[in-house]
Amino acid sequence: MTTLIDDVRGWRHDLAGCLHACMATLLEHRGVAPLETLGAAWRFRHLPGDIRREEYFYPRAPGESLLGALAPYHPVRSVWHSPADAAEGWAQVRAEVGAGRPVAVAVDNFELPFRPAYRDVHSNHMVIVHGFDEDAGTVHVLDAIPPHFHGDITLRQLTASRDSGNAAVHDRDMFFTDVHIGNRWLSVELDANPEDFPAFDRPHIRDVVERNLRGYHEPAQGDGYAGLDGLTAFFADMGKRLAAGETVRDELFVVAGAALANTAVHADWLALAGRALDHPGLTEQGRAVERIAHHWSAIRIMAALTQSEGLGAARFTRRAHILLKDLEQVLAGLAHEGAEL
Amino acid sequence: MRTQTAHTTPTRLDLTAFANNTGITTEDRLSDGAFNIWGNTFPAEELPAGGEITVDGIPFRFPAPAAGAPDNVRCAGQLLELPAGRYDWIHVLAAAERRTEDFVQLHYTDGSVDPEWLRISDFWPQTGARFGESAAFSCTRLHYPRHVQRSMGPTIWRQRVPVTRQRELTALTLPDNPAIHVFAMTLAPTTPPEAAE
Numbered sequence: 001m002t003t004l005i006d007d008v009r010g011w012r013h014d015l016a017g018c019l020h021a022c023m024a025t026l027l028e029h030r031g032v033a034p035l036e037t038l039g040a041a042w043r044f045r046h047l048p049g050d051i052r053r054e055e056y057f058y059p060r061a062p063g064e065s066l067l068g069a070l071a072p073y074h075p076v077r078s079v080w081h082s083p084a085d086a087a088e089g090w091a092q093v094r095a096e097v098g099a100g101r102p103v104a105v106a107v108d109n110f111e112l113p114f115r116p117a118y119r120d121v122h123s124n125h126m127v128i129v130h131g132f133d134e135d136a137g138t139v140h141v142l143d144a145i146p147p148h149f150h151g152d153i154t155l156r157q158l159t160a161s162r163d164s165g166n167a168a169v170h171d172r173d174m175f176f177t178d179v180h181i182g183n184r185w186l187s188v189e190l191d192a193n194p195e196d197f198p199a200f201d202r203p204h205i206r207d208v209v210e211r212n213l214r215g216y217h218e219p220a221q222g223d224g225y226a227g228l229d230g231l232t233a234f235f236a237d238m239g240k241r242l243a244a245g246e247t248v249r250d251e252l253f254v255v256a257g258a259a260l261a262n263t264a265v266h267a268d269w270l271a272l273a274g275r276a277l278d279h280p281g282l283t284e285q286g287r288a289v290e291r292i293a294h295h296w297s298a299i300r301i302m303a304a305l306t307q308s309e310g311l312g313a314a315r316f317t318r319r320a321h322i323l324l325k326d327l328e329q330v331l332a333g334l335a336h337e338g339a340e341l
Numbered sequence: 342m343r344t345q346t347a348h349t350t351p352t353r354l355d356l357t358a359f360a361n362n363t364g365i366t367t368e369d370r371l372s373d374g375a376f377n378i379w380g381n382t383f384p385a386e387e388l389p390a391g392g393e394i395t396v397d398g399i400p401f402r403f404p405a406p407a408a409g410a411p412d413n414v415r416c417a418g419q420l421l422e423l424p425a426g427r428y429d430w431i432h433v434l435a436a437a438e439r440r441t442e443d444f445v446q447l448h449y450t451d452g453s454v455d456p457e458w459l460r461i462s463d464f465w466p467q468t469g470a471r472f473g474e475s476a477a478f479s480c481t482r483l484h485y486p487r488h489v490q491r492s493m494g495p496t497i498w499r500q501r502v503p504v505t506r507q508r509e510l511t512a513l514t515l516p517d518n519p520a521i522h523v524f525a526m527t528l529a530p531t532t533p534p535e536a537a538e
Contacts, residue, residue, distance in 0.1 A: 014468045015439060116483070116490040146467035147493040260439070297441035301520040304378040315417075315517055 001098070004131035005029075008102050010144035015264035015293055017257070018126040019056035021144040022104040023067050023188065025128050027076065029102055031194040039269025040073045040208045042262060042289070043215040044231045046255050047224035053179045054106070054124040058258050061222070067188060070262075073208060074198065075191035082184050086163040089183030090155065093129055096187065102130035104186040108164035111157060114141075114149040122164070124179060126186070129158070202341055205273045205282075209338035212266075216331055228327065235320035242306060243313035252303035260296035267293055281337045288330045295323040348426040348530040353393065353402040356526060359419050360404060360411035364436075364522055372486040373409040376464065376495075376522065377438045380486040383464075383495055387480040396477045396499050399432050401525040413524045416443070418517035425450060425511045427531040431502040434478075434525040436464035436495065440471050443516030445502055450509040457502050461521050466493030474498040497524060507531075 011024035011034055024034035045059045060069035067078035083089040096103050109117035109125045117123055131140030138152040162183045198204040220226035225234040234255070241248050267290035274283030298319055305311040363374030366382040374382040391405025404412040431445075440463045444456035460472035466483055470476065480494030504510055515523070 014463055014465075014471065114492075116485060116488075116493075120485065120487055146465060147490070148467060291442065294441040294443070297437070297439040297520045298443070298518040301378060301438050305519055308378065311519070319517065 002131075002133045002135065003098050004140055005097065005100055005102050008128065008130040008142060010142055010148060010150060012144040012148075013261070013265055013268070015297070016261035017055055018143075018145050019058055019066065020070070020261055020265060022056070022126050022128055022186070023070060023078070025142065025144070026102060026104060026188040030188065030190055032074075032076070032190065032197060033200070035265070035269055035272060036200045037071045037074045037076065037197070039265040039272070041071065041215075042212045042266035042269075043226070044228075044234075044259060045224065045226045046230070046234055048251075050224075051251055051254050054126075056106070056124075056126045057254055058261075059255075066186065073211065075196075077189050077191065079187050079189055080184055081187065082182060086159050086183055089162055089185065090159060093185050094132060096185075097129060097132060101187065102128055104188075105129050105158075105162055106181050106184045106186075107158070107161035108181050109161075111161035111164055112143075113153060113157060114143065114147065114151075116147065124181060129185075200273070200276060202277055205277060206338060206341040208273075209334055209341070213331060213335055213338065216327075228324075228331070231327070232324055235317070235324065239313045239317040239320065242316055247307065249303055249307040252306070253300060256296050256300035256303055260293055260300055263289060263296055264293035277341070279337070279341065281340060285330065285333050285337050288326075288333055292323065292327055292330060295319070295326065299323065348424070348428070348528070350530065351400050351432075352424055352426070352428075352528040352530075353400055354421070354423070354526040354528065355402055356414050356421075356523065357404070359414045359421065361417070362413050362415040362522060363409055363411050364413045364524070365404070365406040366484050367406070367408070368484070368489055370408050371484050371489070374412075374484075375486075376413075376436075381495070382484040383478075383497070384480055384482050384484055384489070387482070387494070388478055388497075396434065397475055399499070399527055399529070401432070401434055401527050403434070403525050413522045414515065416515040416518050416521040416523065419515045420512055421515065421526075422512050423510055423528065425509050426528070427507070428504045428510050428528045429531050430529040431504060431513070432527045432529060433459070433461075433500050433502065433523055434497050435459075435461045435500055435521060435523045436497045437461040437522065438520045439463050439465075440468075441518060441520045442472070443518040443521065445516060446514040447504060447506070447510055448512040448514070449506055450511050453506060453508065455506055457505065459500070459502050459516065459521065461500055462496075462498055464495040464497070464522075466495055468496075470498060472500065474500045501529075 065077040109115040109123040128142040139158045143149045164181045216228045220230045267286045270286030364376030365385045366374045367385045376382045385406045389403045394403045442460040445459045447455045462470045476496050477499040478497045482494050483490045
């Protein structure tokens with residue numbers, strides 16, 4: 001049997017990773033606009049203890065799906081499927097793709113011949129599968145993360161990557177190793193027809209801006225760090241722990257990566273909204289949010305250097321302070337522009 | 342009467358004393374450098390051998406790669422003393438680990454200090470310029486510590502920073518942003534009519 005689902009396109013944002021890329025592809029295939037959906041919500045949230053060693057990490061509350069956490073203003077969610085073994089893992093993906101639904105699968109880069117990490121570095125990555133040829137023993141894979149790949153690999157290779165133990169072998173296996181890939185795969189579920197999704201119009205855009213502002217300004221609900229106060233507290237905690245000689249690299253790096261992606265994609269959403277409404281002030285705020293993303297680029301690298309180069313608390317705290325001050329300005333600017341909508 | 346140093350040709354800066362990161366390696370010594378936190382490096386074979394070069398008509402002093410020796414400045418707030426003079430632009434050859442932007446602080450002989458933006462796009466392959474830079478060097482392959490990836494290559498960008506104050510520039514402070522790496526820097530002299538003031 002041979003199946004190839006058409007109209008499966010790659011999507012990539014230079015400051016986001018495989019999670020945004022895969023979710024965008026799956027949403028677009030279902031007729032849902034990716035940036036309008038994935039870029040709407042902008043918030044800070046970190047739940048200590050919820051650091052998962054996967055490139056597709058994104059903070060999510062208990063019971064919340066990965067896609068639901070990315071796009072909480074839209075009727076979308078994702079479902080993790082955890083088959084018992086590799087055979088069941090392929091049977092499930094085969095059935096889904098055979099039914100015309102592309103899926104995202106968790107993989108270990110170490111086993112994928114098109115990844116630079118092939119036979120070199122283990123890492124918990126995510127790619128799209130949208131076809132297979134049982135006579136040839138191949139599967140059709142899309143990976144929008146450089147080097148962009150859209151083609152066939154053998155089912156044996158895909159299975160090895162999905163069933164990998166993802167072992168930490170050497171010092172380059174940072175952040176996303178040492179957790180079994182487990183043959184998991186992710187499906188996207190729409191809880192409304194795409195035509196019933198929020199229109200990308202003035203009321204929706206105003207609502208999104210208001211909800212994001214409330215999220216940053218309201219006290220956090222439950223455990224963890226959230227909003228502007230939560231981010232301030234998180235940075236203070238990181239600074240204290242760094243000054244005390246604790247290892248904060250992994251936690252800070254992973255949190256910064258998710259915040260960077262969320263902030264950068266939202267910046268593009270604001271720019272798109274500003275153009276759609278012919279509202280230059282909103283586009284300008286998009287650029288200001290982009291500046292916050294660029295702070296996160298610096299924080300992320302600083303996190304890694306806390307261990308390899310002994311980057312200390314003073315440098316980190318100074319950068320964090322500047323980010324917070326700029327963030328306060330951006331939130332004030334968005335409040336002004338939101339009121340103008 | 343005003344006294345000032347009149348530079349009529351671009352001034353290539355020698356950044357050797359500030360180099361603190363090895364971002365360029367040869368195929369036989371892949372693990373000698375680590376431009377980014379993953380240990381990736383630019384292929385020396387696809388970059389200038391070092392010395393005076395010209396990019397887009399602008400002269401630069403490009404670092405000479407030497408096994409394991411630092412060849413770029415990873416920004417950490419370093420203060421660079423400059424040949425005092427009136428300049429219009431600071432041209433840089435740089436690359437970033439994920440795109441980022443930050444202020445450089447420009448110091449003038451009259452004691453004034455201005456922040457100006459330094460904006461650098463990602464060095465990562467298949468990633469375009471997001472700040473309108475031009476690609477100074479686009480490589481075809483990327484070095485990993487234990488192999489050469491020939492399916493994609495990184496980029497060094499040519500970017501510029503404006504010198505807006507019409508006074509003598511004497512120094513600049515780089516941002517404390519380790520995502521930004523500077524390989525070369527050139528000061529472009531003020532053009533008429535300002536130079537004749």
